[in-house]
Amino acid sequence: MTNSIDLDTHWEQWRQRIDRHLENLIPKTHTSPALLHEAMHYASIGAGKRYRGALVYAAGHALAAREQDLDKPACAVELIHAFSLVHDDLPAMDDDDLRRGKPSCHKAFDEATAILAGDALQTLAFEVLSDPKWDQQPPTLRLEMVRTLASAAGSLGLAGGQVMDLNLDSSSATLETLAAMHQRKTGTLIEAAVHLGGLCATDDPEILARLENYAGPLGLAFQVIDDVLDGTADTGTLGKPAGADQERGQPTFLSVLGEQAARRYARDLKDQAISALDGTELDATLLVALAHFTVERSH
Numbered sequence: 001m002t003n004s005i006d007l008d009t010h011w012e013q014w015r016q017r018i019d020r021h022l023e024n025l026i027p028k029t030h031t032s033p034a035l036l037h038e039a040m041h042y043a044s045i046g047a048g049k050r051y052r053g054a055l056v057y058a059a060g061h062a063l064a065a066r067e068q069d070l071d072k073p074a075c076a077v078e079l080i081h082a083f084s085l086v087h088d089d090l091p092a093m094d095d096d097d098l099r100r101g102k103p104s105c106h107k108a109f110d111e112a113t114a115i116l117a118g119d120a121l122q123t124l125a126f127e128v129l130s131d132p133k134w135d136q137q138p139p140t141l142r143l144e145m146v147r148t149l150a151s152a153a154g155s156l157g158l159a160g161g162q163v164m165d166l167n168l169d170s171s172s173a174t175l176e177t178l179a180a181m182h183q184r185k186t187g188t189l190i191e192a193a194v195h196l197g198g199l200c201a202t203d204d205p206e207i208l209a210r211l212e213n214y215a216g217p218l219g220l221a222f223q224v225i226d227d228v229l230d231g232t233a234d235t236g237t238l239g240k241p242a243g244a245d246q247e248r249g250q251p252t253f254l255s256v257l258g259e260q261a262a263r264r265y266a267r268d269l270k271d272q273a274i275s276a277l278d279g280t281e282l283d284a285t286l287l288v289a290l291a292h293f294t295v296e297r298s299h
Helices: 004-025 034-044 051-062 067-088 111-130 139-153 158-166 175-199 205-232 244-248 253-257 259-275 285-296
Strands: none
Touching (some): 004 285, 051 205, 051 285, 067 111, 067 175, 111 139, 158 175, 175 205, 205 253, 205 259, 205 285, 253 259, 259 285
């Protein structure tokens, strides 16, 4: 495992790169319709861990990709993530008033503006990847990136997972049903982030498969710890309402397993993820460090 200072240094640089590029990719707030662009900036820039973007950079770094080739995929993933948070917070969904330490987009603006801002952030992600001016990557590769991200966001990914979440009965929830739901709602975008980073450096199916085997359990481990923190940390630390899942009566890994067993489950998933990188001709240092962060984090 790399030391935390090494990961922190890289991660802070990645955060700055993403914010700098998003400032240029999203139309300026004085551009009409100004309210929509203001909401897009509000929901996507200057907040959040950039965990998914970090995975793009770390996967690319493992295969010696140039960071400038990873900027657009990292931004595209973060745009999809921002869109999903804006919509998840809406009254028709999770009905949360706080996100990333500030009022949710529909609270800072209004519900209609938040819906449209989320829509615009989602479509911008695909515009970024399909931009013909991004000529460092061939069209076939950019098309595969678009397909990867679209699949992660669609009915078999994030959107489908959200529907499963809204309809999950707490009385009949099991570890298996929770895992199936969160592999879509949370896991597919994390898997896409790792895959996009890998695609920037290689088309070797064996290496890409190993990255997929790393990302699958990692995405689930991320959600397990998210559930634990929602029930054990405070709102100030989380930047969103603590205990919201419990108040809504939603089943979580914490409610199904209990804290100690849930943390054990996350550590086992982390070990599976790291084991998938064994024997590959890549520098997995940052990917391993991110796996450890996933289960050791406090927010």
